Amino acid sequence: MTPMEISRKGYEVLVNTLGVADTIRFLQQFNLGLGDYTTERHQWLDEVSLEELLNDIKQLREEKSITQSEVNELQ
Template sequence: MGSKTIAKIQSEGYDALVNALGPEDAIRFIRSFDPGSGDYTKDRKKYLKKMTVKQIGKEILELQKSL
């Protein structure tokens, strides 16, 4: 089995959504996504440049405890 093109994968994905949700809900699902704004890579480097992986992990654990 060869690799599929992005166009083929998208087409099959849309078909799967329509089959699973119906046309109206498939459209509502697709519209629910927000591409956001800004430059994630640039922002990430700015905010995390001085943090170690260990510090980031510690912050993640602390945030999980507060949920």
């Protein structure tokens, strides 16, 4: 099949399975976005040291963790 035939068949399957409205909603999830992710990622990552990043991860884990006594209370 050519790329165009594959696309046509794919749209057909989606519409037949999901209907027109849900096919559109499904396809809207896949866009290329804007900007240059790699450049932007370096801009914000270069501002944070490895130590700061590790401390942030540790703090988030501590905030989200459930203590053993809390687990026992849930049971």
